[in-house]
Amino acid sequence: MTYQGVLTKMETEFSQPIQYYLVFENDFLNMNQLLNKAITIQFVKYQCLNCGLNKPIYRQGFDKQCFYEVPQAADWIMRPELSRAHLGKEDRDLGYEKKVQLQPHIVYLANSSNVKVGVTRKQQVPTRWIDQGAHEAIEIVEVPNRYLAGITEVALKNYVADKTNWRKMLKNEIEDENLVEWRERLKPYIPTEVHDYFIENNTETNLEFPVYRYPEKPKSLNIIKQQEYSGKLVGLKGQYLIFEDDMVFNVRANEGLVVNISIN
Template identity: 80%
Template sequence: MTYQGVLTKMESEYSEPIQYYLVFDNDFLTMNQLLNSTITIQFVKYQCLNCGLDKPIYRQGFCKSCFFDIPQAADWIMRPELSTAHLGKEDRDLAYEKKVQLQPHIVYLANSSNVKVGVTRKSQVPTRWIDQGAHEAIEIVEVPNRYLAGITEVALKDHVSDKTNWRTMLKNEIQDEDLVTWRERLKQYIPDEAKAYFIASNKETELQFPVIKYPTKPKSLNLKKTPNYTGKLVGVKGQYLIFEDDTVFNVRANEGLVVAITIN
């Protein structure tokens, strides 16, 4: 059976373990059901997630011209402290920016390879933690807009990491941490504008991933260099497919690539 479509990040459902779905325009794959199956991934062409053209993907699933034009790829996406919709100031498209920026946002701590701070829209909890491969996470601040979340993250980055080591995450070499203790330790560094939004009484969310075997030396599959790969699927964590030979494939990093997936 072969399925073909443009890659977008896997959809997920919070359960024990996490349920993953690879969704195409006219079909979808339930990835948990494919564990222990041998599958082939073949690169077919590019398809920009904005214009739909067969043009090389630059970043985030977009071709270069779209990446530097559309609001979905503006700098404030990756750097929320640059948000300006709360001031009524347009970056690329004020209507879109108001829609995304002027809604509740969460500043959180997540433990994926180490404890890190991050920002997400409240509607994306716990999806954001699943995408990062975190096995535990906790909300520490809930603010009414993206800007306040961004400046809080910037302030906390001086005292806790904001990066994930993807190899450590995939090897599952992770120490359990008391995130409530971390939250209390970092409380003093929250900016004055966001102090009133501190979440004082909540507990960690724990996440379990569908993995039979973790890689010992993960090596990333690059479909542009290896346009045809076959392997036995043994796990899904974060946005990665994990194969028995230690090959890992980051679905989200390959958004905008049209692939054919054959279940052998």
């Protein structure tokens, strides 16, 4: 059985363990059901997630021209402190920016390879934590817009990491942390204008990923360079497919690629 479609990040369902779905235009794959099966991934072509053209993907699933034009790839996406919709100021598309920026946002702590601080829209909890491969996470601040979340993250980055070590996360070299204690430890460093949004009483969320075997030395699959790869799928964590031979494939990092996926 072979399925073809353009890659976008896997959809997920919060359960024990997490359920993963690869959604194509005409097909829908429950990836959990493919665990312990041999699959083949074959690169077919590019398909920009904005214009749909067969042009090399630059970043985030967009070709270079679209990346620098669409509001979904503006700087405030990666750097929420640059958000300006609350001031009525346009970056690329004020309507889109208001829709995304002017809604409840969460500043959180997540533990995937280490404790890190991050920002996400409230409606993206716990999806954001799943995508990062965090085995535990906790909300620390809930604010009404992206800008306030961004300045909080910037302030806390001086005291806690803001990046995940993907190799350590995939190897499952993790230690449990008391995220409630971390939250209290970081509270004094939250900006004054955000103090009233601090979440006083909550507990951490624990996540379980469907992994039969963690890679000892994860190797990242470059499907464009390799063109085709076959292997036995043994795990799903973050947005990664984990194979028996320690090869790993980051689905999200390959958005905008059209692939064939065959179940052998």
